[in-house]
Every structure is written in structure tokens, then in C-alpha cells.
Amino acid sequence: MTTHRVRRYAARALTMTMAACAVAAATTLPASAADQPTRPQLMADCASGEGKCTFNSPKLGEAYLGDFRQVSNSLFNCTTSDATQSMTWDDTVGSTDSLGVSVTAGGNIAGIVDLSVTASYSHSWSSSHSESSSLNMTVKPGEVGWISRAQVMQKVSGTWQTHYDSPKWSHYYWFFQDTITGPAKNGTDGRSNAVVVKTRKMTAAEKRSCAAEGHQGRSFVRTR
Secondary structure, rough: HHHHHHHHHHHHHHHHHHHHHHHHHHHHHOHHHOOOOOEEEHHHHHHOOOOOOOOOEEOOOOOOOOOOOOOOOEEEEOOOOOEEEEEEEEEEEEOOOOOOOOOOOOOOHHHHHHHHHHHHOOOOOOOOOEEEEEEEEEOOOOOEEEEEEEOEEEEEEEEEEEEEEEEEEEEEEEEEEEEEEEEOOOOOHHOOOOOOOOOOOOOHHHHHHHHHHOOOOOEEEOOO
């Protein structure tokens, strides 16, 4: 065999070997991002029960007072003297995960978290809290007032474990970290819920509406 033919056969053999190695490498590469489930997909399976989910190693953060928000209608004072009126208020605070998605409405999520927290801390965890009452409020002439409330909140962090009876996205198990923020019991870590009356000056448009809508010389309530 000539030297030229030997070189040609050697080059062909090398090419075939490299191709075989490339195929083998491709079959051992990890799945692409497109083959991975998203967190919302896994959470949906936990909520529906398709995935058998647990919330492992929960860690409660220190309680804190959440933001104030309006919980009543608004009282407008179009008179020249103080206006005092009893106003009812109601407030419902839910829970959200670290993506800002509500975990309060339906599904198994809230129950799974409660079970985990109760087992670890010997007290229950609630995904939502509702409260209502009434309060006398006084609004000065040319001002508008309303009732605001702030709820004691607490974060709980843990690891979701999702187990499928049959492989889904090529695996029986999937794991991801999550932090859920929800209402805490009043007095937790020394923090207390707060209800306050807030007022502000009417805007120019609001003052004009006192006359335009027939409210001049009296106070009126506008629904929130």
C-alpha cells in the first residue's frame, strides 16, 4: 500500500472516530433549559395534587408590621366645621410566594405549608386573615379621611419537593427553594396590628365636586 493511500485511510478512520465521540458526548449532555419545568408549573402540580408535594425544613423569619392600606370608604367634608362619623372597615390579607403569586386561593399549597410549619414549630400557620370593625373618625373642613390598617406579617422559607408516580420532565423528583409571606398572629414577636385614621387636603378637583355634585355644606361618603 502506498504512503498516500495509508494517509488517506488514516484520515478517514480519524474522522469516523471523532464523529462517534461527538454522538456519545451528545447523548450524555444534561437536559436543556427547555426540558426543565418552571416553578409555576411545579407549583401548579402541587396545588392540583398531580405532584405529591412537601414543604421541607421550614424556617420562620421574625414578624414585622406590613404596609398600611386603606380598608374603609372615604369621608369628604364639604362643610366649614369638623365632620365626625362612625365608619366601618374590613380587611383580608393573603399570602404570596417569592414570585409574588397568591397561594391563598384554592389548591393544596396553604395546607402543605401549614402542615410543615405545625410539625416543626408546634403552632399552625394561616394563609389568610380577615378582620372587620368600626371606628369614629373626624375630618376637618376641606379634607378627606379614611381608615388604614397594617397587618403583622411573617416569612417562612423552605424547600419544595415534588414527587411524581411516573417521571415528568424525565424525573420522579423536583426540588426548588421558596419563601412565602403571609399574615401572622397579632402579637407575634411583640408586633401588633395597627388601625389608624388618615386624612389629607382635598384636591382642587375634589373641592369643585362639592358644589358640582350637590355636596356643598355637608359631608359625604365615597366608596373605595
